[in-house]
Amino acid sequence: MAETHDVIVVGSGAAGLSAALRARELGLDVLVVEKAHKIGGTSATSGGVAWIPNNGLNGTTDTREETLEYLDAVIQGPVNRARLEAYVDTGAEMLKFMGDQGINFIPMPWPDYFAEMPGSRMDRSCVLPMYDARKLGDKFPLVRDQYPRFKLFNRYAMNLEETFAIAARSKGWKRKFAKVISRYWMDRSTRAFTKRDRNFVSGNALIGPILEKLIEKGVEIRTETALEELTFTDGKVSGATVSQFGTKYDIEARHGVVIAAGGFEWSQELRDRFYPVKTSIFWSSTPPGANTGGALIAAEKHGAATEHTEEGWWAPTMILPAPSSSNFQEVHQAIFDVGRPGAVCVNRNGDRFVNESCSYDRFGAGMVADQKKTGANTPCWMVFDKAFRDKFTAGGILPTAIMSDKSIPVDWWDHYVFKADTPGELAKKLNLDPAKLEDVVKRMNDYAAKGEDPEFGRGSTIYDQAFGDPTCKPNPALGPIKKAPFYAIPVYLGDLGTKGGLKADDKARVCDGEGKPIPGLWAAGNAAGSPFGLNYPGAGGTIGPAMVFGYIAANDIASRASNRAPGEAEPATAE
Structure with a gap:
């Protein structure tokens, strides 16, 4: 006899666990399968932030209208309007459900990523407080570590x-x-x-309490179990073939399968197929080998369409040797470093190409646009001086007090990090025109003194300034680059996952090429196309929709399973 459950959820990140918790609360028998040996997916290693507009938390005054005004100003290109509005309208409901489970989010005073646009606010990004992992018992070590x-x-x-x-x-x-x-x-x-x-904390603090509730409710999360194929019966997804340590077996799903297995950033084949510029899997800052697009391919075999696959959730990264062995490399995020005062970024022609203090996704979009235009980006160069080096991180290069120049391994110099006494000498090491780099640095020093960047408007928005240095005057995002020695690191077009995936509708149902839902199949998180299309509206723009559409998918499955809306009373029985 084949193993049978009401619902199979593929993936144990924020999308999958949210779907599983809601489905279980609605009375469904749920199995979560996770191909990794750890629970939590990319969400566990993230900042754990969920962008939930119109959330109503702690007396916030955001409204549906204000949210849509902002999103309409930000979003470029076509999106499914019904899906976008379903997200806006269901976020607060999802948060209330989590709160009823004892999982209480807190809004943070972080500006939206397009702070200059109408309708932007500073209370849409929500987090969970520090979580005591001892509540998980022996499952504590099984959560993917930060x-x-x-x-x-x-x-x-x-x-x-x-x-x-x-x-x-x-x-x-x-x-x-x-x-x-x-x-x-x-x-x-x-x-x-x-x-x-x-x-x-962060992503672990998000996964921990949801996992705790799933354990309490008896939901099994089966690790080392990868989706191989979807099973169809009479034109409906009826289960899945999975593999565990090389052994394949079938699991039936009475009411549906939810694909929440993340994106495809660790598939070079899919990157090459979808992205407009050449990128590498080794630039991604998500867990190595985790999100390879296997679920996307499995669904495509049965007619599923994709959308918004042209871009990732961009995040500038740098690469350093692993501490344990210089034969291996590690990716380090540089998402805030590139915009700190006292640094400037140039392409391989020696030209600035973006407001360095903008959000990390906008920075990445700037890299893509410049690569298309010049062919001299991906990677670009981040140039900074000793004052910056003493105070801030530069990817994996920590401030001087923690990582002095003397402590940096000799084989890192002029390969991973570069150093010279003048900008011109540094330029020679980077194969840049010395006069051009010296001119860029001079202009940045002039901008820092005046507090204005006439080229790209760096430091002109609340967002730019929020992640600068408040002691830097007159503009916290613009600082001089004057103090020798001078340094540089290569910055790569990294990501936090992929923006595109399976095409899904406002009920999280996976659709075919004609836009028709495929019976029995739902998707949430980075496994599905973003409701924002190619844009990233604010901190938590990945996890917010992941949780909301995981919740929506569970509601729709339960409704179809019982032929009534979740929470609706049983039909009256005739006497």
């Missing part, structure tokens, strides 16, 4: 507020620094069990 780059000294967990304060050396950062370390070492019971910090 990258070392999100930890202090590769060990100590920091929440986002602590991370930003320490990284920017803002007021009170030393107290926060001491608190982070003491919090870890005072936890003696956990130290006897594991070196891992039991305080889950």
